[in-house]
Amino acid sequence: MEGSATAMTQIEQAEGKPRLGRKRDLTRDPEILASALDVLAETGYDGMTIDMVAARAKAGKATLYRRWSSKAALVLDAVACMKSNEIDLEDLPDTGTLRGDLIAMVRTPTIRDGERKLKVMAGIASMIARSPELAAAAHEALVEPRATVNRIFFRRAIERGEIPAGVDVDRLSIISPAMVAYRVLMLGKPVDREFLISTIDEIILPAAGVRSVDCR
Amino acid sequence: MEGSATAMTQIEQAEGKPRLGRKRDLTRDPEILASALDVLAETGYDGMTIDMVAARAKAGKATLYRRWSSKAALVLDAVACMKSNEIDLEDLPDTGTLRGDLIAMVRTPTIRDGERKLKVMAGIASMIARSPELAAAAHEALVEPRATVNRIFFRRAIERGEIPAGVDVDRLSIISPAMVAYRVLMLGKPVDREFLISTIDEIILPAAGVRSVDCR
DNA sequence: CGTATCCGAAACTTGGCAGTACCGGAACTA
DNA sequence: TAGTTCCGGTACTGCCAAGTTTCGGATACG
Known part of the structure; x- marks a missing residue:
């Protein structure tokens, strides 16, 4: 349940907010998830670190934590998104x-x-x-x-x-x-x-x- | 190679030594290895801690490190010993x-x-x-x-x-x-x-x- | 143009575990 | 008996990764 790739960003799913300021670059989501899967396949869950994923995706760690609340949530989403392929x-x-x-x-x-x-x-x-x-x-x-x-x-x-x-x-x-x-x-x-x-x-x-x- | 259960204790395998002092209780080896396998099966390699294994075997951590040089060596030996069953x-x-x-x-x-x-x-x-x-x-x-x-x-x-x-x-x-x-x-x-x-x-x-x- | 949020990057805090050191006691040797 | 090594238990050290914060800069809104 909860479903698709980019929609699973658990944090702030309240929709009605007008949200001002710079908008989140949603095109980074699949790139980050793909990097997470790469690292996951290479090192396993415990061997994988958030820094590795961020470095591979050329993103900041803060960017990852702004979108997924924890390492476990990131991995869960990454695995779930393999279904779309x-x-x-x-x-x-x-x-x-x-x-x-x-x-x-x-x-x-x-x-x-x-x-x-x-x-x-x-x-x-x-x-x-x-x-x-x-x-x-x-x-x-x-x-x-x-x-x-x-x-x-x-x-x-x-x-x-x-x-x-x-x-x-x-x-x-x-x-x-x-x-x-x-x-x-x-x-x-x-x-x-x-x-x-x-x-x-x-x-x-x-x-x-x-x-x-x-x-x- | 290297073979059987208790023989794999990597440390001090020189044989000729007269060895004085209290003798190592070799009967603890299989008990510790069995505990390691239990914990391994329950929590996985990374989730397993030496303390868990020691506690389950009712042994001290030092006892484990006296027999196996590292966590990796302990796990390797434990897995290899499943062959004997x-x-x-x-x-x-x-x-x-x-x-x-x-x-x-x-x-x-x-x-x-x-x-x-x-x-x-x-x-x-x-x-x-x-x-x-x-x-x-x-x-x-x-x-x-x-x-x-x-x-x-x-x-x-x-x-x-x-x-x-x-x-x-x-x-x-x-x-x-x-x-x-x-x-x-x-x-x-x-x-x-x-x-x-x-x-x-x-x-x-x-x-x-x-x-x-x-x-x- | 001012404000708010995003970005990547890096510094920082915190917690947990591998590995070590030490304790009092027991067992073995000389 | 004295010295050595084992035992189970505990306290300690050092490292590493999760997660947080901060920073300078970029992007969007009003």
Whole structure:
């Protein structure tokens, strides 16, 4: 709740005030949030300092505290704002086959974006158990978008009769994110196109019950 | 390298010394390490303080620093020592079927142990990218043991002819840990027997190419 | 033009934790 | 018994980051 990026500036949300003097430069908000995410991904929550964020954004510390009441609030907003970079659900690939749809999502920018999200996730991992708000923001911005896309592909495949209607769409949608997260965070290996494609062919499609050539 | 629990006390490892005075109580080492893991799982690396660990172990701070040169060394040792609680590879269940073997590992203590490991992993997640030593210890103690057990099961199944010899054993072995980690760390949901069994039946076995009843 | 608020930058205050030093007491050695 | 090292506990030091304040300058309003 509370919603969008620049609107979350908790301090002074009273609207009716005429506010005189120089106006706040709202274009700095996304720049600062992006810097915060960079530092967060590089050093983790506890390693991140407000000075680092301010320096990277070429802003003063006071400017940050004028907009966010604390480090925790800044991080929460930064994580929540990753949601806006989401994939447009109206403009998804539709190749006519489940495999085609899944493979169409395996593109360099998508992988890059995913790795960044995972680094942020690793940076806040220890906080998630203690901050329900942050956990919710991370879930909505980092976890759910990927699963949502996959769910759409599987539902389409069911409608086409390509896979059985009885499959657990939610579980299938999570396989790919889970394998990627494990590979990056636990195994420390990079995610490349080949890994993703073989995961699709060797795990996801068999689990989905695709009537493939090798089911003799 | 360096190996076992109590042996890693980095300070004074010269052996030939006759050492006079009161002897160090070596039985405190595992108690302190266990306390460190508890605090680590609860608060994460940065949230953990030496005082917390000392208090939980009912030890003095000096006692800890007499045995480990720093907080980082203590945590590294504590994580490395989780490896010793490993499952005995000589005493694995052997039910005669892949599904039977996998299901036999789904037991309450195994699940509990896994959740604890994941909480520790979350607590040190942000450190892993910056500390290769800790990353290696975590990999060996938390990640590899599970995969090793699964690999054995899949190799047996191949020998029996239960699954094709061409399957990617390493990838299959990782599915279960990956799904569990994602469920706990990203989704914040608990891991129960039902989840594990349906993961085996709906994802792992189809991916392994088991000639199951529903492959008509 | 005067005032109020913003800006980036830097100085400053405060609190918490890593690491050290010391205490009285216990255990071991010579 | 004297000397040494351990023990649990506490007090202390030094550092670092959160958060506040101040400053000179810029921008907007009336």
